[in-house]
Amino acid sequence: MIRRFNRYELKYLITAAQRDLLLPTIQSHMEPDSEGSPTGEYEVNSLYHDTWDLACYRAKIDGINYRRKLRIRRYGPLESGGNPKVMVEIKQRINRTTQKRRLALPLDRAYELCDGALEPHFEDRLDQQTAEEILYLVGALQLTANCLISYRRRAFVGSPYEAGLRITFDQDLRVAPPTFGLSAGAPQFHFLPPDWAVLEVKSNDVMPLWVSRLFAAHSIKVARYSKYCAGIAQLRGLGPGAQPTRGETHG
DSSP states (O other): OOOEEEEEEEEEEEEHHHHHHHHHHHHHHOEEOTTSSTTSEEEEEEEEEEOTTOHHHHHHHTTOSEEEEEEEEEESOOOSSOOOEEEEEEEEEETTEEEEEEEEEEHHHHHHHHTTOOOOOOSSHHHHHHHHHHHHHHHHHTOEEEEEEEEEEEEEEOOGGGTTOEEEEEEEEEEEOGGGTTSTTSOOEEOSOTTEEEEEEEESSSOOHHHHHHHHHTTOOOOOOOHHHHHHHHHHTOOTTOOOOTTSOOO
């Protein structure tokens, strides 16, 4: 498991028809992610944390170049019961560079850590630093779980010559209140039409020339889009400039 990394990340909003035009070339240069199905597909569920007045949401809406988000991520479908292994992640964005620091923990310990109730004792120095940073953010900002974002992802990874390249298509985007955490039970609401997808390109360096040419040939343009912001706006009925009030219920 890669616990820390820095990489460039670009996002695009595309139609299913555009996706189908891109796939043959992508499949000729890349392999499906071995962590998913034979075609590289899997389910992603992320429990996002924010302040009472949605400071993380507003940082993205306002175009702040430096921002951080805390989430607990579960790969695979939601289920009731059990204590699966999950990732607790700090996702930090500086312009177009994405930095992640993450821990693999059982779900119950992940909840405790993000509630500020777990005293971390990790043998690995990097894990200990990440846990302490999570505790600091939770305490300093008074972060709490405020929504669950779910989607189906189809992922491709680069060849040994493009080892840092990763291209993903996210569809069936849904949001739910945080009532049940990362377990099944909460009602889900779609916030992107079913015939649209979020395309993401992640690279350790510049985008390969074949990717740039492919996107240019099909008029694929970079979009300023956040699944978290779109989901929370759907869940709470917020417009881009809307501000929550302290009297709102946050679940």
